[in-house]
Amino acid sequence: MMALSDLKAKLAALATAVKTSVASVAAERIEKAKAKAAERHAKAEMAREHKFLLDALPGTKEEKARRLEEIETSTAEYQEISKILYEAETELFRADKAAPADHDRLVATAKAVVDEVRSEKERIETDPEIKFF
Numbered sequence: 001m002m003a004l005s006d007l008k009a010k011l012a013a014l015a016t017a018v019k020t021s022v023a024s025v026a027a028e029r030i031e032k033a034k035a036k037a038a039e040r041h042a043k044a045e046m047a048r049e050h051k052f053l054l055d056a057l058p059g060t061k062e063e064k065a066r067r068l069e070e071i072e073t074s075t076a077e078y079q080e081i082s083k084i085l086y087e088a089e090t091e092l093f094r095a096d097k098a099a100p101a102d103h104d105r106l107v108a109t110a111k112a113v114v115d116e117v118r119s120e121k122e123r124i125e126t127d128p129e130i131k132f133f
Helices: 004-056 061-095 100-126
Strands: none
Touching (some): 004 061, 061 100
């Protein structure tokens, strides 16, 4: 036969475990709801931007849709090249801090990559075919 105090202790432990579990489930549901709301908000914002751009473009509905797709592709490519340039410049910065035995080789390689990426970015910026409007 178990003592009353032991039963109370087991019950308290069980109650704590249940409260923790319920709180954990509630927190998980709240996070999922927040994520879903944020996703809905992002989609709505994107739809507003999409409509704004479509309204601003000249031409027929089909021409506008085609041009908008070109703009979105160009924007994504430009963002990607900008990200790559940032990463290359970061690697150049790190290479400059490399061990003396590897320093010159790593810096030269990193500079070459930065120059190549920067050149591609400048080409994109000056290409008359890649324009946003």
